[in-house]
Amino acid sequence: MKPSRHAALLFFLIFVTFQANAASAPKLVIYLVYDQLRADLLTVNKPRFLPSKSGSQLGGFNYLVENSSYFPFAEYDVMSSMTCPGHAIIATGSWPIHTGIAVNDWYSRSKNRREYCVDDDMFGMSPRKLKTTTISDEYKNADFPSKVYAIALKDRSGIMLGGHRADAAFWFDEKKWSWQSSTYYPNARPPWMDELNSKVSPRVPDVSLLKQIWGSQRTLDLADQILNKEKLGQGKATDFLFISFSAHDKAGHTYGPNSDEMKKMIVDEDRELSGFLNNLKKKFNLEKDVLIVLTGDHGIPPSPDYSIKNKIKAEYIDEIQVVQKIYKKLNEVYDTSSKNEWFKAIESMHYHVNWDLVSKMKINRREFLENVKSIAKELDVAEEVIVPELFSKNDLMSPRIKKQIENSYVEDQWGDLIMMPKPFSFPFEKGRKADHVSGYSYDKMVPLLFAGAAFKKQIFYSKAYIVDIHPTMAALLGIIPSPKVDGRILDEIFKK
Numbered sequence: 001m002k003p004s005r006h007a008a009l010l011f012f013l014i015f016v017t018f019q020a021n022a023a024s025a026p027k028l029v030i031y032l033v034y035d036q037l038r039a040d041l042l043t044v045n046k047p048r049f050l051p052s053k054s055g056s057q058l059g060g061f062n063y064l065v066e067n068s069s070y071f072p073f074a075e076y077d078v079m080s081s082m083t084c085p086g087h088a089i090i091a092t093g094s095w096p097i098h099t100g101i102a103v104n105d106w107y108s109r110s111k112n113r114r115e116y117c118v119d120d121d122m123f124g125m126s127p128r129k130l131k132t133t134t135i136s137d138e139y140k141n142a143d144f145p146s147k148v149y150a151i152a153l154k155d156r157s158g159i160m161l162g163g164h165r166a167d168a169a170f171w172f173d174e175k176k177w178s179w180q181s182s183t184y185y186p187n188a189r190p191p192w193m194d195e196l197n198s199k200v201s202p203r204v205p206d207v208s209l210l211k212q213i214w215g216s217q218r219t220l221d222l223a224d225q226i227l228n229k230e231k232l233g234q235g236k237a238t239d240f241l242f243i244s245f246s247a248h249d250k251a252g253h254t255y256g257p258n259s260d261e262m263k264k265m266i267v268d269e270d271r272e273l274s275g276f277l278n279n280l281k282k283k284f285n286l287e288k289d290v291l292i293v294l295t296g297d298h299g300i301p302p303s304p305d306y307s308i309k310n311k312i313k314a315e316y317i318d319e320i321q322v323v324q325k326i327y328k329k330l331n332e333v334y335d336t337s338s339k340n341e342w343f344k345a346i347e348s349m350h351y352h353v354n355w356d357l358v359s360k361m362k363i364n365r366r367e368f369l370e371n372v373k374s375i376a377k378e379l380d381v382a383e384e385v386i387v388p389e390l391f392s393k394n395d396l397m398s399p400r401i402k403k404q405i406e407n408s409y410v411e412d413q414w415g416d417l418i419m420m421p422k423p424f425s426f427p428f429e430k431g432r433k434a435d436h437v438s439g440y441s442y443d444k445m446v447p448l449l450f451a452g453a454a455f456k457k458q459i460f461y462s463k464a465y466i467v468d469i470h471p472t473m474a475a476l477l478g479i480i481p482s483p484k485v486d487g488r489i490l491d492e493i494f495k496k
């Protein structure tokens with residue numbers, strides 16, 4: 001082949017590829033995140049969901065599963081599966097070591113106080129603790145005139161998904177009984193919001209409704225308002241709407257995943273999703289113009305009640321008792337009968353040592369950590385007791401936990417001692433039947449699907465991590481991913 005013809009062919013190929021990319025840029029990207037959507041919820045309930053299509057009516061989950069690139073068992077590879085870190089990972093494509101969000105609440109070493117992932121001294125609430133950029137941040141960084149909205153009953157879910165450059169994130173304030181936002185956002189008080197809030201029924205707070213399908217219905221009311229009033233998907237660039245369904249998680253904690261309430265909840269959510277998709281279909285050429293990503297922020301174990309009844313070893317860990325036992329042993333070791341508070345704080349299974357006391361008693365720091373680690377191990381409540389200061393990659397430890405530690409380490413948030421519970425166990429908290437705190441399969445596995453013109457309609461059992469969403473979407477949109485991206489482009493799902 002002559003060089004000139006080669007160049008022409010190359011130009012033709014580049015042009016065709018560019019055309020293909022331009023053609024596949026959707027008008028609207030919608031993320032649907034179900035809070036506590038464990039991977040098997042979409043597989044075992046399939047027969048109970050609406051059919052994929054009946055006549056011109058679209059179903060809910062089955063429609064999306066059958067019209068998408070679907071990974072039934074995608075994974076978070078983190079030590080603690082939780083809402084705030086989960087939503088940050090979905091949006092940024094980075095593990096907690098890079099997002100700076102390892103848990104929802106923590107005790108900050110540097111500030112000596114308890115912190116929440118989205119609280120902010122200046123704005124009340126903001127995404128400013130998030131240490132990297134989200135997919136819509138990067139899209140806006142490429143100067144596309146895009147609109148970005150993120151909503152959820154929970155403040156942390158919408159705020160993390162929307163990132164630094166969202167036009168607004170909205171959440172449902174349980175006390176004010178209305179949708180709220182933060183002055184951090186340019187469109188925190190859109191003119192239509194008062195009217196929507198005046199229609200929230202009942203008018204008086206009833207928090208039990210937030211654990212029912214009512215919570216998802218109100219979330220979708222707000223989604224419809226934003227689509228209509230802010231004219232999403234009607235501009236020159238791709239717009240983003242991030243929706244997280246918090247009611248599922250609130251109910252799951254109260255009733256446990258094997259309860260009748262949760263078996264009904266997922267079916268109700270399927271009906272609501274179907275309604276939402278059929279509405280979208282009236283406004284858009286759904287397959288061509290709208291790209292939908294669906295996933296969960298974490299899973300959930302069965303409640304220990306359920307496990308024990310069915311001969312699976314499990315327990316609700318009584319952390320007060322654990323601490324009392326550790327204190328008693330430490331008092332023996334250091335020959336003191338006084339009532340010493342050996343820990344300064346305990347948050348999300350992270351134990352912070354009271355170092356003032358340790359140095360006052362002239363105890364060697366390393367020796368103290370080794371003692372407290374072996375005492376904690378002897379209690380036999382933890383699968384693994386992790387002490388970051390003593391941690392060495394040569395430690396004999398499950399490779400799974402080692403990887404999860406590496407992905408999740410945030411120095412300011414981590415305790416001196418972390419007690420990883422045994423499978424099916426977790427710390428007891430009043431009013432909660434089940435809790436997700438670990439990196440075990442039931443907590444880390446969630447479904448992941450991509451529905452849209454660019455993607456194959458196929459089931460993939462290959463490994464996919466939630467950090468892969470961001471780079472895959474960045475590739476589709478033709479933009480660079482966030483600076484500290486950890487995922488890969490899921491190349492196998494693109495139509496070639």
Ligand SMILES: [Zn+2]
Nearest residue numbers: 036083249253
């Ligand atoms: Zn939860």
